[in-house]
Amino acid sequence: MSYQGKFRVWRGDDSGGALEDFTVEVNEGEVVLDIIHRLQATQAPDLAVRWNCKAGKCGSCSAEINGRPRLLCMTRMSVFEESETITVTPMRTFPIIRDLVTDVSFNYTKAREVPSFAPPKDLAPGEYRMQQVDVERSQEFRKCIECFLCQNTCHVVRDHEENKEAFSGPRFLMRVAELEMHPLDTADRVDQAQDDHGLGYCNITKCCSEVCPEHIHITDNALIPMKERVADRKYDPIVWLGNKLFRR
Amino acid sequence: MPELERHSFDVLVIGAGGAGLRAAIEAREHGMRTAVLCKSLFGKAHTVMAEGGIAAAMGNVNSSDSWQVHFRDTMRGGKFLNNWRMAELHAQEAPQRVWELETYGALFDRTKDGRISQRNFGGHEYPRLAHVGDRTGLELIRTLQQKIVSLQQEDFKEFGDYEERLRVFQEFTVTDLVKDGDRIAGVFGYWRESGRFVLFEAPAVILATGGIGKSFKVTSNSWEYTGDGHALALRAGASLINMEFIQFHPTGMVWPPSVKGILVTESVRGDGGVLRNSEGKRFMFDYIPEVFKDKYADNEEEGDRWYTDQANNRRPPELLPRDEVARAINSEVKAGRGSPHGGVFLDVSTRLPAEEIRKRLPSMHHQFKELADVDITAQPMEVGPTCHYVMGGVEVDPDTGSSSVAGLYAAGEVSGGMHGSNRLGGNSLSDLLVFGRRAGAGASEYVRALDSRPAVPEETVTEARATALKPFQQEGGENPYTLHMELQQSMNDLVGIIRRQGEMEEALQRLEKLKERAQSLTVEGHQQFNPGWHLALDLRNMLLVSECVAKAALLRTESRGGHTRDDHPSMDAEWRRKLLVCNVDGDRVSVEEKPQIPIRGDLLDLFDRTELEKYLTAEELS
Numbered sequence: 001m002s003y004q005g006k007f008r009v010w011r012g013d014d015s016g017g018a019l020e021d022f023t024v025e026v027n028e029g030e031v032v033l034d035i036i037h038r039l040q041a042t043q044a045p046d047l048a049v050r051w052n053c054k055a056g057k058c059g060s061c062s063a064e065i066n067g068r069p070r071l072l073c074m075t076r077m078s079v080f081e082e083s084e085t086i087t088v089t090p091m092r093t094f095p096i097i098r099d100l101v102t103d104v105s106f107n108y109t110k111a112r113e114v115p116s117f118a119p120p121k122d123l124a125p126g127e128y129r130m131q132q133v134d135v136e137r138s139q140e141f142r143k144c145i146e147c148f149l150c151q152n153t154c155h156v157v158r159d160h161e162e163n164k165e166a167f168s169g170p171r172f173l174m175r176v177a178e179l180e181m182h183p184l185d186t187a188d189r190v191d192q193a194q195d196d197h198g199l200g201y202c203n204i205t206k207c208c209s210e211v212c213p214e215h216i217h218i219t220d221n222a223l224i225p226m227k228e229r230v231a232d233r234k235y236d237p238i239v240w241l242g243n244k245l246f247r248r
Numbered sequence: 249m250p251e252l253e254r255h256s257f258d259v260l261v262i263g264a265g266g267a268g269l270r271a272a273i274e275a276r277e278h279g280m281r282t283a284v285l286c287k288s289l290f291g292k293a294h295t296v297m298a299e300g301g302i303a304a305a306m307g308n309v310n311s312s313d314s315w316q317v318h319f320r321d322t323m324r325g326g327k328f329l330n331n332w333r334m335a336e337l338h339a340q341e342a343p344q345r346v347w348e349l350e351t352y353g354a355l356f357d358r359t360k361d362g363r364i365s366q367r368n369f370g371g372h373e374y375p376r377l378a379h380v381g382d383r384t385g386l387e388l389i390r391t392l393q394q395k396i397v398s399l400q401q402e403d404f405k406e407f408g409d410y411e412e413r414l415r416v417f418q419e420f421t422v423t424d425l426v427k428d429g430d431r432i433a434g435v436f437g438y439w440r441e442s443g444r445f446v447l448f449e450a451p452a453v454i455l456a457t458g459g460i461g462k463s464f465k466v467t468s469n470s471w472e473y474t475g476d477g478h479a480l481a482l483r484a485g486a487s488l489i490n491m492e493f494i495q496f497h498p499t500g501m502v503w504p505p506s507v508k509g510i511l512v513t514e515s516v517r518g519d520g521g522v523l524r525n526s527e528g529k530r531f532m533f534d535y536i537p538e539v540f541k542d543k544y545a546d547n548e549e550e551g552d553r554w555y556t557d558q559a560n561n562r563r564p565p566e567l568l569p570r571d572e573v574a575r576a577i578n579s580e581v582k583a584g585r586g587s588p589h590g591g592v593f594l595d596v597s598t599r600l601p602a603e604e605i606r607k608r609l610p611s612m613h614h615q616f617k618e619l620a621d622v623d624i625t626a627q628p629m630e631v632g633p634t635c636h637y638v639m640g641g642v643e644v645d646p647d648t649g650s651s652s653v654a655g656l657y658a659a660g661e662v663s664g665g666m667h668g669s670n671r672l673g674g675n676s677l678s679d680l681l682v683f684g685r686r687a688g689a690g691a692s693e694y695v696r697a698l699d700s701r702p703a704v705p706e707e708t709v710t711e712a713r714a715t716a717l718k719p720f721q722q723e724g725g726e727n728p729y730t731l732h733m734e735l736q737q738s739m740n741d742l743v744g745i746i747r748r749q750g751e752m753e754e755a756l757q758r759l760e761k762l763k764e765r766a767q768s769l770t771v772e773g774h775q776q777f778n779p780g781w782h783l784a785l786d787l788r789n790m791l792l793v794s795e796c797v798a799k800a801a802l803l804r805t806e807s808r809g810g811h812t813r814d815d816h817p818s819m820d821a822e823w824r825r826k827l828l829v830c831n832v833d834g835d836r837v838s839v840e841e842k843p844q845i846p847i848r849g850d851l852l853d854l855f856d857r858t859e860l861e862k863y864l865t866a867e868e869l870s
Contacts, residue, residue: 013776029504031619041729045780046773050289052470055510055615057386058292074618097441098777108290112410116398117353125347126306129362135355139380142355142387146291182353 002027005077006085007035011047013098019087020044026077032088033061033072036100048099056213059147063100064089069149069211072100091152107148110168113196114175118187134183141178141222143214144171150208150218156201167198170208170218177222180229194230199223252709253446257283257415259691260435260450262422262477265293266385266680267660267687268456269392270345274688275454276399276414280695283448284396284416285437287472291393294458294470295680298385299513299611300369301377302681303674304342308359309366309375310558315339316854317373322675323855324539325371325569326639326668327809328824328863329490332847333646334666338675338682345681346378352398354391356380368518371569371672374558382513382611388677420446422476423785424712425453425484425656428702432484432655436712440782443775445713451701452691454649455481455642455658456684460797463790464635465733465740468500468511474786475793477662481642482792482832486651489664489827489842491640491793492800493810495671496745498573500634502591507619509634512594512612514673516629517566519608520555521596523577524628525585531592532565535576539862540568571670571809574633578745581632591632597625633745637676639667639810640800643829648690649683655694655702659687669809718769719784725770728784735762735790743798748814752802759795763835766791795837796830803828803839821865 005026008019024038033051040047051061054073061072066087080086094102151169152158168176176197180189193199204227206219216222233239259275261268264286275282286293305318318339323330346364350356356378357365366375380387396414403412422437426447434449457477461469478488499512517523525531533551536544544565545551551564566573577592587593596605602625606613609624616622616629641664642651649657660680667675719728742755766787771780806820807813827842846868852860860869 027505029620030506034506040779041727045727045729045771046778048777048779052288052292052294052472053297054470055297055507056618057383057611058288058296058470060289060292076619101441101777104289112397112400112404116394116401119351119353125344125351128347128350130355130358131362132358132365135358139355139357142380142390143383144390145296145386146390179353182355185353 003082005035005082007039008085008087009036009039009047009100010089011099012096014096017096019089030077031073032065032075032077032086035077036072036088048097048101050101057145059145059213062091062147062149062152064091069153071147071149071213074213091148093152093158094148104148106164107146107151107169107171110172111175113168114172114179115187115192117179117182118185120184120186123184128184130183137181137221138178140216141174143216144174145214146171147213149211149213153207153211155205155207163198163201167201170202170223173197173199173202173226174216174218174222177226180226190226190229190233193226194234199226199230202227253444254449255283255446256449257281258450258695259283259452259454259688260285260448261454261456262435262480263293263456263458263660263662264288264290264416264418265295265456265458265660266388266392266677267684268293268454269389269396270681270684271454271456271659271688271691272414273392273395273399274685275692278689278692280692282414283450285420285422285435285448286416286418287421287440288419290416290418291389293389294472295389295677296386297468297470297511298388298677299382299511300515300518301367301379301384301674302342302346302388302677303369303372303376303672304346304378304678305339305376306343306346306364306366306378308363313374313376318342318376319851320854321372322672323668325672325675326670327819328668329808329844330668331646331665332851334683336851337646337686338666338679341682342678345678345685349388349391349681352391352395354387356387367515368567369673370514370517370567370573372674377674379515381607382515382609384677421782421785422480423716424708425480426704426708426712427484427653428705430654431702432653433702433704436709438716438775441777443778443781445716447704447709449704451698452655452657452695454687454691455656455662456660456687457662459638459661460790460793461635461638462786463735463739463794463797464744465736466500466509467635468497468509469635475789476786477658478641478796479789479792481651481653481656481658481662482796482830484653484656486653486656487643488640488796488830489643490669491638491664491796491830492804492828493639493669494635494797495570495637495639495810496574496633497636498570498577498633499594499631500636501620502587502630502632503589503620510615510619511634511636512629512631513609514570516594516596516609516612519596520599521566521594522564522599523566523573524593524595525580526587527585531580531585532568532573532576535572535579536565536568537572540572544568569670569672571812574745575812577631577633587630589630591630593628594631595628597627602626635740637661637671639669639671640664640796645690647686648693649687650690650694657687657691659683669811716785719771719781720775722768722770725768726765728769728771728780728787731762731765731769732783732787732790734758735787735794738762739794739797743794743801746812746814747801749802752798755798756795756802759791759798763791792832792835792837796839799837799839800828800830821863824863825865825868
């Protein structure tokens with residue numbers, strides 16, 4: 001049942017580092033995070049890794065396994081060959097703190113830049129009425145566990161530090177879409193999405209949707225509909241003419 | 249010695265789960281400069297693990313529900329040991345707290361007429377849990393997180409600084425509370441990232457640190473749950489109550505080994521799932537205790553009818569309070585009728601259409617598929633008890649959350665009393681909101697009324713630093729991971745779901761030895777993001793809290809809720825009138841009996857006398 005697995009784990013800090021080789025016991029039913037924990041307990045007590053729930057619900061243990069952005073706690077060892085060497089590296093888009101831990105503050109900065117839910121002024125708490133079918137669109141986006149794997153994989157920022165200023169990334173463009181589709185939100189978020197959060201940078205390659213551990217259809221259900229709304233507003237010739245004539 | 253980083257605030261909140269965030273929002277709205285200190289990233293707290301829902305008697309699905317019915321259910325669930333004032337406030341205020349979340353942007357599942365939908369849960373008479381599929385905790389934490397961001401945006405507009413009045417210090421661990429004489433003066437701790445020390449000066453501290461599950465081997469709790477708040481309160485001179493009561497959730501995953509203990513939501517049973525043993529029998533019908541006989545169906549037909557007609561049928565026994573179900577599963581496994589991996593079968597696949605299961609229980613479906621190769625729409629799950637929640641905690645004033653130490657407050661799991669000897673599912677999230685808000689308000693009022701702010705004595709800072717650095721200065725000592733594993737094994741085996749005098753005495757001896765060995769722990773590497781060091785410091789808290797649990801459990805010679813004694817199997821009305829109070833002197837835990845405050849007359853009148861006779865002494869009834 002158990003075997004000795006071969007691992008290469010990136011170790012280092014902001015001044016540099018390298019892949020380190022380990023041979024470590026692997027048991028039936030384990031996930032990659034179990035192996036990282038075994039390394040901590042037996043070979044590398046100061047190996048830094050973030051984790052919390054170990055059930056795919058908190059989005060803390062994001063990393064890259066054989067180059068693929070994944071949650072360490074939801075990647076079963078059984079998907080690999082026993083002879084395979086498994087490489088674990090930190091998320092590439094964010095600055096390294098130590099070992100597998102990166103500085104994800106970019107995401108918290110972007111979160112703050114999205115104007116919050118604007119509740120209807122005439123409804124008291126307890127008076128909100130919404131139909132299930134109407135809340136479901138935003139509910140899909142609220143499944144997001146903020147693992148930031150979509151942010152990490154998005155090519156707009158993955159190798160383009162210079163785009164980070166203008167581009168909020170799939171997670172927070174999806175947050176804008178979530179609020180835009182909230183049945184009772186009173187703010188207009190279409191122009192914001194394009195002008196303040198860089199929706200135009202996205203060229204819908206769907207990498208974000210592919211790595212999402214919650215299987216949220218980020219591109220199809222959030223980004224493309226937002227792009228359509230932007231196009232309707234900004235590029236529809238009749239709306240354009242109306243705006244010119246009546247100066248909204 | 250490097251310069252110490254210092255900050256000054258009015259109110260400090262330790263912990264960023266539901267209680268901590270709600271407390272911080274309240275303190276900030278009271279005009280306090282507030283900081284939240286949390287061990288993980290902002291938005292990752294253990295509250296995300298809550299699945300089923302928030303209990304609140306809104307009466308959206310069954311209009312017969314009211315706070316009085318919710319209060320009754322809570323007291324029954326806790327076997328009448330609850331602090332009745334907390335249970336009263338909780339039942340009265342929970343609906344307001346849920347509705348308020350909608351104004352922050354929460355999106356709950358809806359009823360047909362567009363109100364918040366409510367689901368059935370163990371021990372709740374009516375459908376009462378507001379929910380979002382089976383990821384309600386995530387919705388709660390994200391909503392509160394986003395409310396905090398919204399408050400910060402207001403500050404940015406007004407002051408040009410997001411963090412003017414509300415700041416989150418994430419990945420920060422508090423190691424000591426600092427006092428000025430008898431009152432709180434601040435906290436000392438370290439950045440997990442850099443290992444650098446920080447002193448926060450503040451006249452009020454709210455503990456919202458959650459539970460203690462990491463002292464047990466099989467647990468649904470994450471690494472954060474090391475009883476920090478419990479231990480900080482004890483060391484600062486506050487007392488803990490009800491520490492013998494620990495909830496073993498009946499349904500944790502049992503296979504594969506690496507996920508053993510991970511929670512399987514009670515909603516599976518609320519939505520129709522049933523428990524079967526290896527003989528295919530729905531065994532819960534054999535385990536309905538005397539006190540609940542008239543409330544639960546004694547045959548499958550009636551139990552099944554209840555899902556569609558609650559007015560004319562009694563509920564199925566799978567929905568008994570958690571302590572009852574956990575004990576029943578334990579007994580079935582012991583009797584040799586368990587599943588292949590030492591649990592029992594929880595089956596929803598034969599009860600609901602696959603599509604419906606995917607819709608109502610999406611994260612369970614996902615969790616079993618990804619982690620155990622089990623498709624819950626086609627196969628039963630294997631489940632068994634897992635350490636889930638501690639009913640015990642800091643003894644607080646119900647209305648303000650104040651502990652016995654001036655300036656120290658507690659809310660949520662770290663506080664004690666609300667749930668008595670056993671918590672009902674769904675009552676935790678509402679507890680966080682109701683008492684988080686109250687503690688935030690209580691701490692704010694305290695600060696506002698102060699004549700002078702406390703000062704931090706420098707020697708306590710020097711001492712706190714020395715304690716935190718000790719594991720680096722010792723060579724040849726033990727690895728903290730080894731010690732932690734031994735602690736977990738001891739608590740699991742000897743102070744677990746079924747307890748015996750001899751075993752608990754052995755546990756206490758082992759704890760004594762572990763405490764000694766913990767004096768000479770050694771950690772490798774340096775202070776920067778060093779998990780070995782972090783564990784070494786957390787162990788100090790786990791050991792202290794485990795001692796409270798074992799000592800109180802040894803003293804209580806009855807079985808009630810989350811405390812089951814093999815050698816004292818029945819409930820004793822005399823014991824209901826007593827609380828066990830833990831204090832610490834140096835590193836010794838002492839436990840003393842204290843009388844319960846009698847339940848207020850108008851609240852007692854909510855129950856039938858025949859029911860009260862099951863719990864109260866003749867003297868109390870006369």
